[in-house]
Amino acid sequence: EDQVTQSPEALRLQEGESSSLNCSYTVSGLRGLFWYRQDPGKGPEFLFTLYSAGEEKEKERLKATLTKKESFLHITAPKPEDSATYLCAVQGVSGTYKYIFGTGTRLKVLA
């Protein structure tokens, strides 16, 4: 069964304190792994798509990496405005286009 597990559930960082969020996945053939940012009461905002192991993508203070079993979202020198829930999702090759979402990591960056 396809599954996505994100850790930690919640993370508090001081401004400037770099860290990483983890997304472990089990899928019968990976088409893509996706990272989203979600602010309270809003829809998820697309960040990255990763297609294959070894791939990396960067956007401002965020860097996403992918292995065959997990993905990391590295946050370098975070700012309070980076506070949000970060969601991971995978899409398998099963023939449908459904996403499997994790429950997210709630990030709080303190000034």
Next chain:
Amino acid sequence: EADIYQTPRYLVIGTGKKITLECSQTMGHDKMYWYQQDPGMELHLIHYSYGVNSTEKGDLSSESTVSRIRTEHFPLTLESARPSHTSQYLCASSEWGREVDTQYFGPGTRLTVL
């Protein structure tokens, strides 16, 4: 930048009322989706569409119905709202024919049924 819109953003309604949540996208995407999300929980797919006149139920059982008469429009209807329908409803769309489908989300509708 994704151009996908949902109305209303917030809705408080009494039990037994019929409601329609609107979703529109201007990107010409073939695929559209409805998700339900409760606080602190993952997104659950309740309906999806691969194109005009194509709709399917998702993984989470829902008493809602959808229609897809136009590419850009994917409304969700609850014939008789109940308190158990209280949730955040998110609409998304994705582009057909690419190596992988990247879904873009609307701002959501927060529904409260009293």
